[in-house]
Amino acid sequence: MKKILSIMACGAILASSASADFTRVEAGAGAWMQSSKGTASYTDAGANGSYISNEKDSTQPYVWMLIKHPIPILPNLRLEYTSVKDDGAATGKFKDFNIGVATTTLSYDIKQYDIIPYYNILDNTAWITLDLGVDIKILDASYRAAPSGAFTGYSDSAMLAVPLLYARARVQIPSTNIGIESDIKYLTTGNSTVYDFRAKVDYTLDFVPVVQPAVEIGYRTQKIDIDESGVDVKANVEFSGFYAGMMVRF
Template sequence: MSTLVRFFIVTVLCVLSATASADTIFGVYGGIGVWQADIDGSMGIDDVPITTNELGIDEQQSQVFYVAIEHPIPVVPNIRLQYTPLEYDGFAVVEREFTWDDITFPANAPTTTQLDLSHTDITLYYEILDNWVSFDLGLTAKMVDGSASVDSRPEGTDPITEQTELNGTLPMAYAMARFDLPLSGAYLGGHINYVSYDGSTLSDLDVKLGWQYESVLDVGFELGYRQFKIELQEFEDANADLSFDGPYLNLAVHF
């Protein structure tokens, strides 16, 4: 388990150990979940970029950790932290030549691919509505800490290996909406983070149905669907069109 994963788990547990009466001053929300994220798309600098299917990259089960703190202090925004480890491995005998990061990989060679797009979202937001209809607006800094590597083993020649670091922080617009269903403890909701610039687009959205048991410590479950999509056009001479999507299940708490 990575240090960052441990940090998020400890953070969630620490904030939950505070007194329940704190909700009269501020609210704390936390959650741990699993996301069955299928991957689809293409990447590279060829006229016809290599696809994830050709590289043998398939769906993976990822974890999600989040915590949010809301307070009554005017002007100062609320904060939400979310960490998503997103790691994929693939193996295939690629039937055509392709280029990645200016390195050409030959056809019909056993090829191992590793793709890591793990990221942390730091969101500052304001509550626009806060009753049976909740609506938040803010800004997210999506901090990507990942890499992509390709290892090809053509017959009769030396292995060809290339690794590219995928690190950076992207500013994104943020919105959240939630609708409480009367007398049931159930609710509908969703989040969206979005940015588009110079032909490239990054979006991260989810919709969910949740249920919450209200007590000293509110505990509930959320069943939803999340899509994380990356579209890069001639970004550092490369193109990418990748989509990570699938259902998720969260254990959610609030006090």
């Protein structure tokens, strides 16, 4: 009897693996309702600039695409875009401008482009999917200190790429169109930590045979905590909130 049950279990797993998609394209878009909080400081060459978030809510768009192919040696690809925005009170002296004793408003916008090559470790094997890879998160940041009193204002921009480890897990609930999924991008070094975490539930509408539309709703949180002795800028900011959108599978 035990041998029969073992054979049946193995057969179920093999059948599930056999039904896995060797080529697949998924894409989605929606809105992220994010709340911000955090602080930052600038201390190069005697500067004493500081920033405190006003902790406002905002809604930002997001889009993503997943491309899976049947060539095992080559990684699959996931592409993502979103942005985070915040504003708060700034005082003191920064690199290229001096607010002085007054307090002014500093606002910033960080557009994020994620390029994620990954390998599909499990593909709907016993209803479980597991992906592992690397995320190259490109940050396109711009900021502006608004005029206040004698201060004439200042704006600048910068772009940098941050490598993060990437992991994604998904469970398809048997006999339903419901999937539960989460992914994380993470890096820690020294006293600094950067992560981007999401968890969601999606429901697939399978009335179309070729293109399968779906709806998704989830929660996302990003944290950037930079505290290194050799870095002039120290920051501890966080963005979190629910998101919702539409997606399609081909």
